[in-house]
Amino acid sequence: MKDIPYRLMMVPLGDLAITERADRPRPDDGALRESLRRHGVLVPLLVAPTHGGGYAVLDGCRRIRLLKEMGLTPETRMPVLVREDLGQDDLLARLAANRYHARLSTLAEARVLRELVEERGWKRAHAARALLKTRSWATHVLRVWKLPDGVLEDVLSGAIPFSHAMVLARYVDRAEILSFLCEALRTEERLSRHRLESMARAAEQYGPEKASDLAWGRRSIGKSSWIRVEPAAGGFHAELRIGSRQDVAAALRALTDVLSGWPEREPPGNG
Numbered sequence: 001m002k003d004i005p006y007r008l009m010m011v012p013l014g015d016l017a018i019t020e021r022a023d024r025p026r027p028d029d030g031a032l033r034e035s036l037r038r039h040g041v042l043v044p045l046l047v048a049p050t051h052g053g054g055y056a057v058l059d060g061c062r063r064i065r066l067l068k069e070m071g072l073t074p075e076t077r078m079p080v081l082v083r084e085d086l087g088q089d090d091l092l093a094r095l096a097a098n099r100y101h102a103r104l105s106t107l108a109e110a111r112v113l114r115e116l117v118e119e120r121g122w123k124r125a126h127a128a129r130a131l132l133k134t135r136s137w138a139t140h141v142l143r144v145w146k147l148p149d150g151v152l153e154d155v156l157s158g159a160i161p162f163s164h165a166m167v168l169a170r171y172v173d174r175a176e177i178l179s180f181l182c183e184a185l186r187t188e189e190r191l192s193r194h195r196l197e198s199m200a201r202a203a204e205q206y207g208p209e210k211a212s213d214l215a216w217g218r219r220s221i222g223k224s225s226w227i228r229v230e231p232a233a234g235g236f237h238a239e240l241r242i243g244s245r246q247d248v249a250a251a252l253r254a255l256t257d258v259l260s261g262w263p264e265r266e267p268p269g270n271g
Helices: 029-039 061-069 087-101 106-119 124-130 135-144 149-157 162-169 175-187 193-206 208-214 245-261
Strands: 006-012 016-018 045-049 055-059 077-083 217-220 226-232 235-241
Touching: 016 061, 029 061, 055 061, 055 077, 106 124, 106 135, 106 162, 124 135, 135 162, 149 162, 162 175, 162 193, 175 193, 175 208, 193 208, 226 245
Parallel strands: 016 055, 045 077
Antiparallel strands: 006 077, 045 055, 217 226, 226 235
């Protein structure tokens, strides 16, 4: 195994560029800030040279952000380990460093996947393996970036959870269903992914106009009883839990409501 080419240097703070958008404030920033104030930088930052001069920080973005917030000038020199040979793997090195410190969000991994495939020309399967993911995951994630601009902005800002965005992405080519699901996300408070998927299945089978009524999800019918109703191929799937004899009558009424309200057949053209 060949030696890994590192170079220990002192570099001005102004020459270090934070490359991670995911470097947001965290609850434990206070402890790290106090350590930096008392002891300075004890462990050198990991950096790689950039084409335009200066260095991209691969590991240490939080420390750089906090040091700047503490008022250090751009001329302040910092200890760094320069990795000269990363080339196109600098993105993966950054990802690995962040994974070491904390679990990355799916959105952060999705950004890396997109950059590897669309900007660096990696094959989808290769990029998925590098991220320790399946090719199927990569395929679904890349579809998220095809969502309409307004929806994608809500995903990137966190207004729409990425798990929900993965559901929306299945319908990028079916504008009516996608619009219906986006409207549901705007109007229903705390809409779960499970219910969103149920609404999507109902919209596929019976059309968006009936989907809200058909995609019940789970409803309580007593203190310890509930009914869960979801669209299924050619009909629906109902799951009933009765935790008390007192809830039997209410459970049967709920099931009757489902049977009376469900369409007898699917509209033409839907299967």
